[in-house]
Amino acid sequence: MGLQLLMAGYAAAVLTVTIAARFVWLFALTPLGNLLRGGEQPPSRRQVTLLGWAGMRGVVSMAAAYAIPPEVPERDRAMLLFLTFTTVIGTLLIQGTTFPALIRRLRVSSDQEEYEDRLAAAAAQQTALEEGLAELDRLLAGRDEPDEIEKQVIDQLREKAWRRSMSAWERLGGGSGQDGAETPSALYRRLRREMLQAERRVFVRLRDERHIEDEVLRDLMAQLDLEEAMLER
Incomplete structure (x- = not known):
């Protein structure tokens, strides 16, 4: 028991020094x-x-440990192999499993510069579109009341400007534009998820009423689950 504790202490010390040294x-x-x-x-x-x-360790570390010359005493070779193995396992379990959480915690993005460029482009496009809409209002000021066809043309111009503005903010990965308005894609996902819930309720009701079998229900539910998973992506 004493030897096992000593070996565990050596392994913990080497693992700690390896991580800290990096x-x-x-x-x-x-x-x-x-x-x-x-x-x-x-x-x-x-x-x-x-x-x-x-700085996780892996196959290269183990290969280096196995490449120890045979002149090294067997006891020392066994100790080095043991410490290498525990270090590899320790870094993979401790660092490897916590790495995604650390990325989220630190909020580090390799695409930070690209994101900032998209943010600047979205802001510039938003400003330009607002000026375009203001110009449209100036052009329409003082004119007679537009007829039905002219109203449709004007509405299409405003809608196209709105969609362009929303698409610029959507490329940032968010669900809302600069003014907090819901983007078209976010609106589509939200409404489609509600529709899927309604469809699920219908399938369950039809199963309860014995119009479809359990196996059919599972197949139908799987199709809805797949579509919902694609919406989440």
């Missing part, structure tokens, strides 16, 4: 890398933290 190395070299990059934007502390936590 952070020390990255944070120590980041300032030097910033100098070498010149005018490029340096990585943030969040990005460096994420890189540090990404």
